[in-house]
Amino acid sequence: MSIESLFSPLRLGALQLPNRIIMAPLTRMRAGANGVPTPLNAKYYAQRASAGLIISEGTAVSPEAHGYPGDPGIYTAEQIAGWRVVTDAVHARRGRIIMQIAHNGRNSHSSLRPDGSVPVAPSAIVGNIPALTRDFQQVKAEIPRALEASEIPVIVGNFRQAALNAIGAGFDGVELQGANSHLIEQFLEDGTNTRTDNYGGSLENRSRFLLEIVGKVSGAIGADRFGVRLSPFGQYGGIHDSKPKELFTFVIKELSRHHLAYLHLIEARGSEIGLTDELHENAVNNAVLFRSVFNGPLLSAAASLAIEQKHADAIVFGRLFIANPDLVERIKGNQPLSASDRSTFYGGAEHGYTDYKTFGEAA
Template sequence: MSTSLFTPIQFGGLTLNNRIVMPPMTRSRAKNGCANAMMAEYYAQRAEAGLIIAEGTQISQLGQGYAWTPGIYSPEQIQGWKLVTDAVHAKGGKIFAQLWHVGRVTHPSNTGGVQPISSSEQAAKGVKVFIDEEDQPNFVDTVLPRAMTHDDIEHVKGEYYQAALNALEAGFDGVELHAANGYLVNQFIDSEANLRDDEYGGSTENRLRFLGEVVDQLVSVVGKERVGVRLAPFTCLNGTVDSDPEATYIEAAKLLNSKGIGYIHIAEVDWDDAPDTPISFKQNLRQAFDQTIILAGKYNPEKAQQALEQGFADMVAFGRPFVANPDLVTRIKNQYPLAEHNPDTLFGGAEQGLTDYPVYSEA
C-alpha cells in the first residue's frame, strides 16, 4: 500500500496521525513577548495537523528580529507557551518549538538598544525589519552587526541549551532549530555571509561547525530523535547567499545525519515564478539523510502526495493554507475547497485574521 498524507508516521517515540505539517509562521501577536490565550486558541484550532511547528521563538532579546514575536527565555514566556502546548495536547496534537536567533536581521529597537551580532561584520543589505513605534509597525533598515567572538559563540550556544530546557518545561514535544532564511545559523553556513578566517569560516566544514555545535546542545537536552533542523538551501532570503548551495547543504544533511536527529525541514523557494528545487538535490538529500524529511513550499495536496510517492519527503508542510483553514487536514481529506487568507492581517493585530477563520461548512 502506498504512503499517503494520511498514513501515520512515527519518530522520536511519537506517533503522528498524518503527514501534514503546520510549519512555523510568524504572526506577531505576542505584544509583550509572551505567547497568550489568543495564540493558544489559534494553534488548538489547527491541532489535527500531524505535527505543528510553532512560530519562530527567540532564545534571547538579542535574538529578536521583529516587533511582537514571542520569546522562550523568561519564566513568563515559558508560562505563556504552556497555555499553547496544553491547548494543542488537549486536542490530541503534537507541537515542537522553533528556536530562533536572527543574528544581523534586526534593529536595536528590537534588541534593547544592543548592536546585533553575526558570523561577520557585514550588514544584511536591503533588508528591512519592523519595529514597534508607538504601537504601530514601522519598517526600518537593519544595522551593521559586530562579528561574534569565541566567547559570543559559546554564550549563544548556552542560550540554545537553556531554550531547549525551557521548551521542555513549557510542554513542547520537541524542538526545531531555525537554521534557514538568512538568520544567525544561516549566516554561518552560507559562504557569502561568512567572512571569518577562524575555525568557523572558510571551508564548508568550518562554516557548518556552528550548526553542528548548536545541534549538539539541543540533542543533549531533548534527545536526538526529538530535534529537527530547518534549512533553506536555495532561498537567499534576508541577504544570505551561498556560492554552491547544493554541495553545501548536502554536506549539512550528512552532518545532521551523523547526529541522528529526528528530521530535516527544507524550506523551498515559494514565491511566484521561482524555480523549483532541483530534483538532483532532493535525490541526494534522500541519500544523505536517513531520518524524516519534511518539505515545505508551494505544495498543494496533489504535489505533496507526489513528493511522498517519489520518496523525496516523509511529511509535507502547508504554510499559508493553514492560516485561513484551521481544519486543513479535514478539507484535504474530503477534497473541500480551501479558503484564502487575508494578507493584511498576517502580522500584528488581534483575533481578526488569526482565530476567526471558520471551519468548512457545506451550507
C-alpha cells in the first residue's frame, strides 16, 4: 500500500472505516480488580479514536482464560459495564472499536486461575516463555493439563457468550485471538497438539476447535462483525508446526466459507509480540502467500514492511499506537513519530499509557 492509499475508506463487513490505519490488539495489563476496565482504560482508547479501527487488547472469555495479571475479561456483568464506558468514550470521539476475545491456554499461570490449578492446553506440553504471576513475577512456565474432550464444547460456548457480551457492551464487532501461541493456535499446530481424539492428528481435526468457535460466534453476532487473527509461521511461545503452509492454507480456505469481516495476519518476525522488527530467517510473507486463499479483506500486522506491499487492505500498527495517540494525523501530516518505552508496556497506571502526547501537545 502507498501512504496515500492508507487514507481511503475501507469496508470490513458491516464496519465502515474512514482510513486503513488500524490499532493492533495490545495487552497493557491495566484493568481494574476482577478484570473490570476502568475510566483510565476508556481514556487510553478514546485518545486513539482517530484510528480507522481500534482492536482491543486480548480479553479473557472466562475466568480460566486469563493469561496475565491485569488483563481484562468479558464474562461478568461488572466487566460488561466497565467496557461500556470504554466503547462510549471511543464512540463519543467518532471512533470504532472491536474486542479481541482470547483464551491463553498454556501461557497462563496457576496464580491467575480461580482454583489455582495449572493452565490447560490441548496436550501436556510446556511452553518456552516465562509466565507472569498475579503479582507480576516472572516464573518458569508450568506443565499444562491436557483438556478433557468434554471440556472443549464448554470453552467453545465461552467464546460465543463472550462475543455476545462484547456486542452487549457496545463494541462494533469482535476479533478472535487465533494467533500468538494462545489456546486456539495451540490446538492448530502439531508441536503443541498431540491429541488422539477428534481435536488432534489430521489438519481437519486440529482446526476443529477454531472452526467450531468461528461457526458459533458467526451465528451469534453475524460473520460481518467478526474477524480472525492468525500468525502463520509464528514461533512465539515455542509454537511450531511441521507443515505450516499446508496447515494455514487449509485453515484460511475454511475461514473463507464463513464470509468474515476480515482476516488479520501477523507477519512472522523475530517476535510476533513486537520485541524485534527482524523477520525470521527465510520468513515467508504471509500476506503474499495467503492473499489468494482468503476471499475477504486482509489486514496485515507488519508495519513498515506492509506499507510497501500491495497485498493487504489495511495496515495494523502496535507499538506506534502506544506512543502516538494521533498516529493517523502524524502519518497524514508526515510528522515525526514518537518511540514507545518498553518498560511501561505492561502494568502500572497513566505513565506510558495515557501520557504520550499528540504532536500538537508536544510541540
